[in-house]
Structure formats: C-alpha cells, structure tokens
Amino acid sequence: MTTPSAVDLLGRKQELARLAEVVDAAAHRSTSLLLLGGPGIGKSSLLRATVRLGQDAGHRVLGITGVEAEAELPFAGLHQLLRPIQRSMPQLPPVQRDALRAAFGTADGPAPEPFLIALAAFNLLTTVAIEKPIVIVLDDAHWLDDPTHDALAFVARRLGEQRIAFIAAARDGYPGPLMDAGLPTLTVTGLADEPAARLLDAHASDLDPAVRAEILEQSLGNPLALVELPAAWQARSGTTLELPLTARLERAFAGRVALLRPPARDLLLVMSVAHRGDTAELLAATARLTGAPIGDDVLQEAIAARLVDTDPPAEGRIRLHHPLVRSGVTQAESLTRRQAAHASLAAVLHNDPYRRAWHRAMSIVGPDDEVADELAANVEVSLARGAAGRAVAELERAAQLTTDPARRSHRLLLAAQHAFALGQAETVSRLVDEATRNHLDELGWARVEWLREIFHDGTPGDPVRVQELCLVAHKAHAAGDLDLALNLLLGAGLRCWWADTGSAARAHCATAIRQLPDAVHDPRWVAALACAEPVLEAVTVTQLLSEPRWADETDGDRLRLLGIAAHAIGDTERAADLLDRAQTTLRDTGQLGLLLHVQGIYNHILVELGQFAKASVVVAEAARLAEQTRQPVWTAGALSTGGRLIAFQGDPERAMQMAEQATRLAGRLNDQLCAAVLASGAAHLAAGRYQEGFDTHARIFDPNDPAYHWREPFAGVGTMAESAVGAGRITEARRILAELEQTARITPAPLLHTHLGYARAVLAEDADAEPLYRTALAMNLTRWPFVRARLQLAYGEWLLRHDRPDEARDELRSSAGTLHDIGAEPWARRASEALDATA
Incomplete structure (x- = not known):
C-alpha cells in the first residue's frame, strides 16, 4: 500500500490517507474524489502529493490545471490531459478517433458532437488503463474550458470497474458539470492552530509577535495566506483587515506586482489577458507593450517574486504562480492598459489567426467591421472543434463591433441559436432580447419566434401560439428558409402533442404543414404532422x-x-x-x-x-x-x-x-x-x-x-x-x-x-365472448407477448367457468410460461393458480 508518510504536508495527515486510499484502489477498480475548498486552502499541494503517491504506486499519472484565461479555448484542457496517451488513439473506432482529432485541431472535418468527443475520451482512457492503472489529477477544475468540463464529467460518471482514480479539486461555490457529477467529496479546510503556526514560522520566522498573532488570526489557517500575507503586511493600507480573505490575497499579490520594475509588470499584465503561456509569444507581446526588448532578467524578476512559474523546460511555457495573481493584476490595471495588452498579443500572433482575432476584438472600443468580420470567421473553427460556448462569445463580441443593425441582429441570433444547443436558456433570452432592439427582417423575426419557442414557458398547449408559429413558419418559407419553417412547424406540432390545444388548433397546424408539400419527405414534416393530428x-x-x-x-x-x-x-x-x-x-x-x-x-x-x-x-x-x-x-x-x-x-x-x-x-x-x-x-x-x-x-x-x-x-x-x-x-x-x-x-x-381485441373479448356478454377471444388470439401478436398471454389467461379462465378444463389447460399453460418469462409476476401467479384448478 502507498504510504502517505512519504509526503510531508503540515497538518494534512487525514487528507493524505484518504488520497492514498483512492490511489491504491485504482489497482483493481475505479475510484473518484472531489476536493472542495477556498482559494489557497491547500488543494494544489494535496494534488501534488497525490501525483507523487501515484508515481510511487507505479500508476500512470495524467494531470491538468484549469486556467481562467484559457476557459474559452475549446478542449484545451482535454487535449493537455490526453496528450501523453494519444499514441493509443488508433485503437478507437474511426468516428471517435476523428472526433478527438477535430476537437484538438489536428484534423479537418465537420463539427464534432461534444458527447461523441466525451465518449472517445472515456474509451481512450479505459483502453490505456488496461495496460496500467491511471491516476487523473485535475487542479482548479472550475476553470477548465466548458467542453473539457463536460467531457470529464461524462467520464467521471461512467467509471465502473476500470482501473482509474479520478481526483479533482475545485473552489467552493463554483457550479459545473464536474461538481454536479455526484463524486465523493472531501472538503479541505484551514490548518489547525499548531500546524498553521509552524507553517508561518517556516516562511517568516522574524515577525514581530503582535504581527505574527494578527496574521494567524486573519489567515484562518489558509496556507497561501500564511505564506503570502507576511510579505505584504508592512505595506498594508488601513482597509486591509476589512477585506475578505480572497480580496486580501489579491491585494497581497497586487502589492507585490507594484514593487516590480515596469517591464516585469507589463509581462504579468500580458500573461493575465493571454490565452496561453507560450514563453516566446508572451515575451514578444510584452516587448511591444513596453516598447523595448525584454531580456531574461525580466522573466527571472517575476519568478523570483514568486509571481510566475515555469513549466518543465521542454514545454517552453510559463504560467502565473496562482490564479489570484491574474485577478489581482487585472483588477489593479485600467481598461486602457488591458486593451493595450490585448493589442500587443494580437500583433505577435501572425501564425495564429484564431487567437489573433479574439485579441484584436478585445483591444478596441467602438464599432469596427473589419475586426468584427475577422472574429465572426472564428465561429466556424470553434464549432469544428466542438466549442459552441466559444462560438457564442465570439458572435456576441462581433455583434458589439458591427455597425450595420441588421448584421448585428443576425449575429446575436446566431449566438442565441448556439446557446440553445448548449441548453443556456438565460443566454438565449438575453441575446434574443438584445437582437430585437435592432432592425430585423422577416427571417430575423422568424428566427426570434423559433428561439423563443424552443425555451417557451408559457401556457401548455396555447392554441394562439400554435397558430402564430404556423404563420411565422409560412413567412420563413416564403422568404426561402425551408429549414427554419420546418423547425417552427415541428415546434407547433409538438405543442399540440404535449398539451391540449383543442381540435381547431390541431387542424390548423396540420393544414399549415400540408401547405409545404415540397418537404413531405423530410422527417420533421412527417413528425410534425403525426404529433399535430x-x-x-x-x-x-x-x-x-x-x-x-x-x-x-x-x-x-x-x-x-x-x-x-x-x-x-x-x-x-x-x-x-x-x-x-x-x-x-x-x-x-x-x-x-x-x-x-x-x-x-x-x-x-x-x-x-x-x-x-x-x-x-x-x-x-x-x-x-x-x-x-x-x-x-x-x-x-x-x-x-x-x-x-x-x-x-x-x-x-x-x-x-x-x-x-x-x-x-x-x-x-x-x-x-x-x-x-x-x-x-x-x-x-x-x-x-x-x-x-x-x-x-x-x-x-x-x-x-x-x-x-x-x-x-x-x-x-x-x-x-x-x-x-x-x-x-x-x-x-x-x-x-x-x-x-x-x-x-x-x-x-x-x-x-x-x-x-383484448377489451372486446373480456367485456363481451358471456354468450358472445368465445368468438371474440378466438378472433383476438388470431391477430398477429408475435411481438405483443404480454397482451397475448393475458388474452390466453382470460380465455382460459372463461373456459374453466364453462367447465372445459382440458381446453383451458393448454391456454393457461402457455400463458403462465410467457408471463413468467417476461417477468409479469402478478399475472403469472394468477395463471398458475388457474392452471392448478384444471387438474
């Protein structure tokens, strides 16, 4: 068994023991654990210890860390997680393999279905786990990009007997699929008094006793606070103690940033608004922002201040030391400075038009059709990668930059349509309302009606609404959008099915559907007509x-x-x-x-x-x-x-x-x-x-x-x-x-x-019943065994009542066998009792 004593974390003996159990269990079966706690409470330290436990146990360890600035990059987290095992992708079914490659941008193809990508990820992990147990370690899961979050929640819910340990850490109060996946939870709280004091003394042994006592009181046992607050305490403002702990830590990080030279501060600002941590790009963008070359000394200054960390050298990437550094920097900087940082990034991303378009769009104020068009062109790429959430953000920002009201509304409605696909009712409503404040043509209004319909919460049935949908559908058809017309008619037909619209509305809907004979072979036309009438x-x-x-x-x-x-x-x-x-x-x-x-x-x-x-x-x-x-x-x-x-x-x-x-x-x-x-x-x-x-x-x-x-x-x-x-x-x-x-x-x-056929026989007058039983039993009931067996049971009981036990026996024996086979036990017992009566 892996021993947690191999890892030295002050005051975390129980947490480490629990993590060791999860890691050890992966040798035989899947286990999972979700660590929840506030910022700086020690979740990351526990996960680093988990990595070592997994490595010591001989398991394969896969890990990722969610980054707030990368939350809009579709499948960025999933790509990072699966990159070490991509060599096993050829073992997947072709459709799943192609979906993963499309999501990761390594192959062309149609927009992959997010659930297909999740299924492919699950199958890839379970395939690799056959060779060696896997320990998945997710830090800051609340900041994973939405598609990755959904995919990993899918994986976590379906771990059965696979040899996978799934361990994630997230902040309290952040909703999301992974946090709602029903995983066993371990709440990480502050350190007890004794280990908290030892940790503070290890990092600031020369504190004035009064300051030491004040920090211990204000830190609430938060390890990050115990490490970071001493450095900022002497320069604290009079309001520091009035702030919540997270704000105090952000202030602590921001205060440390203020002590850096301007080039290092510019580097941190660029990193805070960037979507990736490629070292060369970030340094080049910082040089543009600063207006002078950036040497290695700038990066080393940020590293020495414990504000920037480097990934393994082979990765060529740098990252902020803690997510609170980002929030501390962006809150302290002005909008003008943040826009300048975006502009600097856009200027150096010559070979990445996808990211360049986003940074250009975020670097300006006021309309700009060229930038809006460039950003709108990103949507196809985002959808091809299965990132509808990213597409919604791009279309909404492009709409803000668009001068023509009609085009602005069109982009907002397209964003709403993709938000619907994600099930984001509030976003759909907001975008539709915003679109209607601009000029809309007939097709625009038709699309508004459809978007409002698919998330309607009005009166069930509602015959007036059914007629409105049919009218709008015909307007869409007249304007040349048959696809939208069929969607609207299907919505009207489903309203007729789910709740009582009355016969007049159903007839009206059926007539409206029949008036589109050119679509008669579209399944939506058939389904709409069937549901309406x-x-x-x-x-x-x-x-x-x-x-x-x-x-x-x-x-x-x-x-x-x-x-x-x-x-x-x-x-x-x-x-x-x-x-x-x-x-x-x-x-x-x-x-x-x-x-x-x-x-x-x-x-x-x-x-x-x-x-x-x-x-x-x-x-x-x-x-x-x-x-x-x-x-x-x-x-x-x-x-x-x-x-x-x-x-x-x-x-x-x-x-x-x-x-x-x-x-x-x-x-x-x-x-x-x-x-x-x-x-x-x-x-x-x-x-x-x-x-x-x-x-x-x-x-x-x-x-x-x-x-x-x-x-x-x-x-x-x-x-x-x-x-x-x-x-x-x-x-x-x-x-x-x-x-x-x-x-x-x-x-x-x-x-x-x-x-x-059944009802006629059992409800018939006694003298008329037998031919009705025989007629019903003569129907082709091959695929209706429960109906046929109940018919035989009722007929057998009728024969018994008429003193014909020999004939009844055959019917009842067949009935009892079928009813037992399909599991209809109350009827099977009744058939068996009736069969006994024929003896």
Missing part, C-alpha cells in the same frame, strides 16, 4: 413511413423523428424498430442529448411490447440522462414508464410512489399526466384494487379530465377493461369502448386495434 392524419403518416426510402436511413436524428412519428400514430412495432436503430446510432456517435429523447419514448414502447428486461435497462439510462441534463419532463416520463413497468412486475406500492412523483413533475402537460395515470392504474390493477384501478383508468378517457390525451390512452384500453371486469363495472367500460370503436374506424393504429 395523430388520429386524423394516421393514414397519411402510415403511408409515408411505409415508403422504402427509410429502410437504409442511418442518420440518428432522422431516425429519431421517424420513430416519434410512428409512436404518435400508435404504430408501435414500427416505432420500436426505428427508435432501436436511432438509439444505437446516437449512442455510437455520442449524441446523448438526442439519445435521451429517443429513450424517453422507446422505454414506453418496450413496456407495451412486453420486453420488460430490456425496458428496465432503457428506463434506468433515460432517468440518469434526464437527471444529468436537468430535463424534468423526461424525468417525469422515466418515472411514469418505470412505475408502470414495476407494477407489471409486481411492486405496485413502489409503482404508485413513482407515479405520484411523475404527476408532480408533469405540471399541466396532458401527455405526461396521462402517462402518470397509466402507471397509477397499472399499480392498482397489479395489487388487485380493481375499483381504484377502473376509476383511475377512466380519467384518461374523459375529455374533461386534465390527464385526457387524444392518442395516449390507446395504451390503457386493455388494462382499463381488465380493471372493469375485476370491479364489476363492465357497463361503464363498454361505454368507453363504444367511443374507441368510433376512433378505430378512423385510424389504423396497431396499438389501439391490439388492445381493442
């Missing part, structure tokens, strides 16, 4: 989905849309096939955001088709993705579907709890409320509470109930009928069935017709 347009959508053109479709998003369309019209088997293909493709390509949408529907379909084991896996993954991406609608869906599933499997009380949770999250969305009621109804049915089961099911067939949905209740027809039989409320159930028979004449939905 899932019953009345089912025949048209079925015909479109049946075309051979989709047989060879490989695009995951297009398959997703086609699967949504099939599900909307109740074509369950086709939806299962399309969504299965979609989820496989989306997972392979790392598009986990879209994968969640697929799984949110696919899990429901798997339950319908009686694939309970597979449904359990998909429900669990969907719930996890919904939580990670903070999408309560999909969390509600996973709870509803999961509740219905475990009710069928025999845990009705837990199912009821999940249904109640789903109801709270569903708000006023009819679709989600209906799904939650289906779960509650299944729970009552599984528990034998037939009266409650029928009352619950009846809600989803009542147009006046908030849980009513014009298509979703198809899934509850069979369980409603079964509850009615148990409760003796067959007459009421037959009234519901009569209305559904009218609907069945309009739509070919297999979901409805399959469940109607």
Whole structure:
C-alpha cells in the first residue's frame, strides 16, 4: 500500500490517507474524489502529493490545471490531459478517433458532437488503463474550458470497474458539470492552530509577535495566506483587515506586482489577458507593450517574486504562480492598459489567426467591421472543434463591433441559436432580447419566434401560439428558409402533442404543414404532422413511413423523428424498430442529448411490447440522462414508464410512489399526466384494487379530465377493461369502448386495434365472448407477448367457468410460461393458480 508518510504536508495527515486510499484502489477498480475548498486552502499541494503517491504506486499519472484565461479555448484542457496517451488513439473506432482529432485541431472535418468527443475520451482512457492503472489529477477544475468540463464529467460518471482514480479539486461555490457529477467529496479546510503556526514560522520566522498573532488570526489557517500575507503586511493600507480573505490575497499579490520594475509588470499584465503561456509569444507581446526588448532578467524578476512559474523546460511555457495573481493584476490595471495588452498579443500572433482575432476584438472600443468580420470567421473553427460556448462569445463580441443593425441582429441570433444547443436558456433570452432592439427582417423575426419557442414557458398547449408559429413558419418559407419553417412547424406540432390545444388548433397546424408539400419527405414534416393530428392524419403518416426510402436511413436524428412519428400514430412495432436503430446510432456517435429523447419514448414502447428486461435497462439510462441534463419532463416520463413497468412486475406500492412523483413533475402537460395515470392504474390493477384501478383508468378517457390525451390512452384500453371486469363495472367500460370503436374506424393504429381485441373479448356478454377471444388470439401478436398471454389467461379462465378444463389447460399453460418469462409476476401467479384448478 502507498504510504502517505512519504509526503510531508503540515497538518494534512487525514487528507493524505484518504488520497492514498483512492490511489491504491485504482489497482483493481475505479475510484473518484472531489476536493472542495477556498482559494489557497491547500488543494494544489494535496494534488501534488497525490501525483507523487501515484508515481510511487507505479500508476500512470495524467494531470491538468484549469486556467481562467484559457476557459474559452475549446478542449484545451482535454487535449493537455490526453496528450501523453494519444499514441493509443488508433485503437478507437474511426468516428471517435476523428472526433478527438477535430476537437484538438489536428484534423479537418465537420463539427464534432461534444458527447461523441466525451465518449472517445472515456474509451481512450479505459483502453490505456488496461495496460496500467491511471491516476487523473485535475487542479482548479472550475476553470477548465466548458467542453473539457463536460467531457470529464461524462467520464467521471461512467467509471465502473476500470482501473482509474479520478481526483479533482475545485473552489467552493463554483457550479459545473464536474461538481454536479455526484463524486465523493472531501472538503479541505484551514490548518489547525499548531500546524498553521509552524507553517508561518517556516516562511517568516522574524515577525514581530503582535504581527505574527494578527496574521494567524486573519489567515484562518489558509496556507497561501500564511505564506503570502507576511510579505505584504508592512505595506498594508488601513482597509486591509476589512477585506475578505480572497480580496486580501489579491491585494497581497497586487502589492507585490507594484514593487516590480515596469517591464516585469507589463509581462504579468500580458500573461493575465493571454490565452496561453507560450514563453516566446508572451515575451514578444510584452516587448511591444513596453516598447523595448525584454531580456531574461525580466522573466527571472517575476519568478523570483514568486509571481510566475515555469513549466518543465521542454514545454517552453510559463504560467502565473496562482490564479489570484491574474485577478489581482487585472483588477489593479485600467481598461486602457488591458486593451493595450490585448493589442500587443494580437500583433505577435501572425501564425495564429484564431487567437489573433479574439485579441484584436478585445483591444478596441467602438464599432469596427473589419475586426468584427475577422472574429465572426472564428465561429466556424470553434464549432469544428466542438466549442459552441466559444462560438457564442465570439458572435456576441462581433455583434458589439458591427455597425450595420441588421448584421448585428443576425449575429446575436446566431449566438442565441448556439446557446440553445448548449441548453443556456438565460443566454438565449438575453441575446434574443438584445437582437430585437435592432432592425430585423422577416427571417430575423422568424428566427426570434423559433428561439423563443424552443425555451417557451408559457401556457401548455396555447392554441394562439400554435397558430402564430404556423404563420411565422409560412413567412420563413416564403422568404426561402425551408429549414427554419420546418423547425417552427415541428415546434407547433409538438405543442399540440404535449398539451391540449383543442381540435381547431390541431387542424390548423396540420393544414399549415400540408401547405409545404415540397418537404413531405423530410422527417420533421412527417413528425410534425403525426404529433399535430395523430388520429386524423394516421393514414397519411402510415403511408409515408411505409415508403422504402427509410429502410437504409442511418442518420440518428432522422431516425429519431421517424420513430416519434410512428409512436404518435400508435404504430408501435414500427416505432420500436426505428427508435432501436436511432438509439444505437446516437449512442455510437455520442449524441446523448438526442439519445435521451429517443429513450424517453422507446422505454414506453418496450413496456407495451412486453420486453420488460430490456425496458428496465432503457428506463434506468433515460432517468440518469434526464437527471444529468436537468430535463424534468423526461424525468417525469422515466418515472411514469418505470412505475408502470414495476407494477407489471409486481411492486405496485413502489409503482404508485413513482407515479405520484411523475404527476408532480408533469405540471399541466396532458401527455405526461396521462402517462402518470397509466402507471397509477397499472399499480392498482397489479395489487388487485380493481375499483381504484377502473376509476383511475377512466380519467384518461374523459375529455374533461386534465390527464385526457387524444392518442395516449390507446395504451390503457386493455388494462382499463381488465380493471372493469375485476370491479364489476363492465357497463361503464363498454361505454368507453363504444367511443374507441368510433376512433378505430378512423385510424389504423396497431396499438389501439391490439388492445381493442383484448377489451372486446373480456367485456363481451358471456354468450358472445368465445368468438371474440378466438378472433383476438388470431391477430398477429408475435411481438405483443404480454397482451397475448393475458388474452390466453382470460380465455382460459372463461373456459374453466364453462367447465372445459382440458381446453383451458393448454391456454393457461402457455400463458403462465410467457408471463413468467417476461417477468409479469402478478399475472403469472394468477395463471398458475388457474392452471392448478384444471387438474
């Protein structure tokens, strides 16, 4: 076992022991730990000790440090982390290998999907860990660039039996994916009195006793404060003690900067606004800022003042000693001086137009179209590297520098569109509001409507809004932007699906979609029509989905849309096939955001088709993705579907709890409320509470109930009928069935017709039941084992009641076997009991 005693850190025995445990465990399995604490509290020292522990254990150590000024450089941190193991990249699948290379700027290609890059990073690390355990050490994780942060959070959440120790340190109070990944946490606090005094004496043994006592009191055991405050104490202002500790440390660093000669101060300013620490570039930029050559003595002066550190010589890089140096410098310098530093950097970055454009843009005040165009040209590069966050910042700054109001608005709306892709609702709202203060043409206003729609929080359904979206879509189409028109129509169709817009709005939406016949073979057109009118347009959508053109479709998003369309019209088997293909493709390509949408529907379909084991896996993954991406609608869906599933499997009380949770999250969305009621109804049915089961099911067939949905209740027809039989409320159930028979004449939905076959038989008059059972059993139920087994169970019980045990035995034996196989235990027990009665 690695012994923490090999590392001498005052007052950190317990922390070192915990870190040693994490490092040692990597020899057999993955472990993780997140260190949290304030600035200067000693996290970096603990991580340096961890590096030595990992090296002593014979593990491969990979480490990076987040830098505030590099937070806008896409995948800079991930590139640095994986650089030592890039030789293993050829072992990755080609699509993942190409994604990493594109993200790191070492290969051309389309903009990689961030989740694909994260998946590639995970697979690269786990591949290398087979050879030797890995210790990943991340310092100042809160300042990693956003794409790296997201990717490493993805990795941290998925470490299973891999031989990887994942250890990160971050400041308290900084949100982010890694801090929200659920890692075990170790809070690093200040040193106790005795080790704090020893540390202070080791760095300032000649302090006046009164000053020594004051520093010990003010430092709160913060190691950085104990080291840095003595040097600045004598020159402190009268307000020093009134500042919070972080501000005092910044003041301490800034005070030390003030003691340097002007060239060294200029070097620190350049380093503080730079995005990288390449020594030659930084010294050249400093020379331009200073107006004189910069010798090695300037760099050595900054190093001697403990304000600058050098990386290993082979790297040719320098860095600020502590992040608080940067904040201390930039707060002390004027805007004019910071702009001059940016200008100096831009002047020396001849071979790096990407970084040069940013520094030029930050060096000026007022509009400049040339600089704005140069910066806007960076966006394509940023997107190609998978850095939508960087693209948003570039477009917003370019808009600020643009003189033409129309172009300014266009850039702001493009920035909002990329912010939407990142899920940044507040940023989208801010950018859209700013864009609308400028001139907008018809397409500009159409894009505003779409951006407002995708993050809308207005009345669910809202028929007026549906009509507005359709109108704007046709304006976009007339202006030549079919893509935007389809996005708007899909948004309108989804509004019709999720909540009750009324029949007039649904009809209006369907008509608007049909008025774009040139897009009939676009999956968005098909999905929009299916969601808007899932019953009345089912025949048209079925015909479109049946075309051979989709047989060879490989695009995951297009398959997703086609699967949504099939599900909307109740074509369950086709939806299962399309969504299965979609989820496989989306997972392979790392598009986990879209994968969640697929799984949110696919899990429901798997339950319908009686694939309970597979449904359990998909429900669990969907719930996890919904939580990670903070999408309560999909969390509600996973709870509803999961509740219905475990009710069928025999845990009705837990199912009821999940249904109640789903109801709270569903708000006023009819679709989600209906799904939650289906779960509650299944729970009552599984528990034998037939009266409650029928009352619950009846809600989803009542147009006046908030849980009513014009298509979703198809899934509850069979369980409603079964509850009615148990409760003796067959007459009421037959009234519901009569209305559904009218609907069945309009739509070919297999979901409805399959469940109607069951319901007709179990609700029939005794004299009419047998032919209806035989007709239902003659349907092709190969992919509906739960429905078929329940039919056989009900028919077997009917045969027993009519004193025909020999015939009943075959039906009940088949039913019991299937129900046991799929895991429908309450029904399996009932079938077994009925089978025993045939003996």
